[in-house]
Amino acid sequence: MKGVTKRHWVFVFLHCFLVGGLVDSSSPFSRLLSVTSKVGNRAVLPCSWKQRLGELAPSAACHVQWATPADTVFEMDGVDKWEAEEFQGRVEVPEEKLGSGNCSLIINDVQIGDTGRYESFMVVDGERATKTKVFIQSVKLSVFDHKSFQSRGPGEDLVLDLYTRHSVRVVFQDRDSSEWSVLWMREDEDGERLQKHPASERLTMRKLKSSDEGTYKVLDERGLAVSTVQLSVEEKSTTLKLHQVLEKQAPTDDAVKSRGSALLVFSVLVTSFQINHLL
Structure with a gap:
């Protein structure tokens, strides 16, 4: 009887363990967003810390922390804030919304290097005046570069968006070459054809030539691609030009009607003259 009881309790323990694991794994806080x-x-x-902590979180100043597997990214305890060097001036948690439960991390001017896994924690009061760090949410951030294909005619301008102040270089690959050449560096002064917009992250290449056709890449400090632009420089289609010329030369409907009416009157007069002559 004791053996049966022992086996029974072992079964109950395993059952509760498995059920608990399933409940925990299905929790929204354990899912990777x-x-x-x-x-x-x-x-x-x-x-959102309130869904996780309920009444455990402090009613006064909130202490929130965001971190990657490698290091802390951002931490805020009341009025005290700390940011990792590579995120300086780019990260924030909305202080006015934190008290109501919103502990979302805002990353401005995101970079390719920001790609990765982030985890949020709330630091709350524990037993014997100790602090306890409670896991809230795990988020995977994926950052992609910009890609586009553009077509211009000879003599037109190409505007290259740099997208971010962290863009430091533009390289160019001719359509018939496998080599990349440096076209622009951030410290460069404006040239006759290549000019940086004084107030925005844009670069303008003026008076395009057929030799400008190829691939342009905007790179950041790490050499990672911010954007890739494939440029085609082509003359306007000869067929299109011919069509436009024919449209200009083509008679209008009124002109066609007028010519038709004149021809009809002329035919009637000739026929009448011939009939009279025969009579």
Whole structure:
């Protein structure tokens, strides 16, 4: 009888363990959320501590922390804030919303290097005046570069968006070459054809030539691609030009009607003259 009781309790323990594991794994806090963005844009990593902590969180100043597997990214305890060096001036948690439960991390001017996994924590009071760090949410951030194909005619301008102040170089590959050449560096002064917009992250190449056709890449400090532009420089289609010329030379409907009426009157007069002559 004791053996049966022992086996029974072992079964109950395993059952509770498995059920507990399933409940925990199905919890929204254990799921890895995914956020995607493009270089230079703003990314919001969602976080809601009230759903996780309930009444355990402090009613006064909130202590929130965001970290990657390698290091802390951002931490805020009341009025005290700390940011990792590579995120200086780019990260924030909305202080006015934190008290109501919103602990989302906002990353401004996101970079390719920001791609990775982020975890949020709330630091709350524990037993014997100790602090306890409670896991809230895990978020995977994916940052992608910009890609586009553009077509211009000879003599037109090409505007290259740099997207971010972290863009430091533009390289060019001719369509018939496998080599890359440096076209622009951030410290460069404006040239006759290549000019940086004074107030925005844009670069203008003026008076395009057929030799400008190829691939342009905007790179950041790490040499990672911010954007890729494939440029085609082509004359306007000869067929299109011919069509436009024919449209200009083609008679209008009124002109066609007028010519038709004149021809009809002339035919009637000739026929009448011939009839009279025969009579």
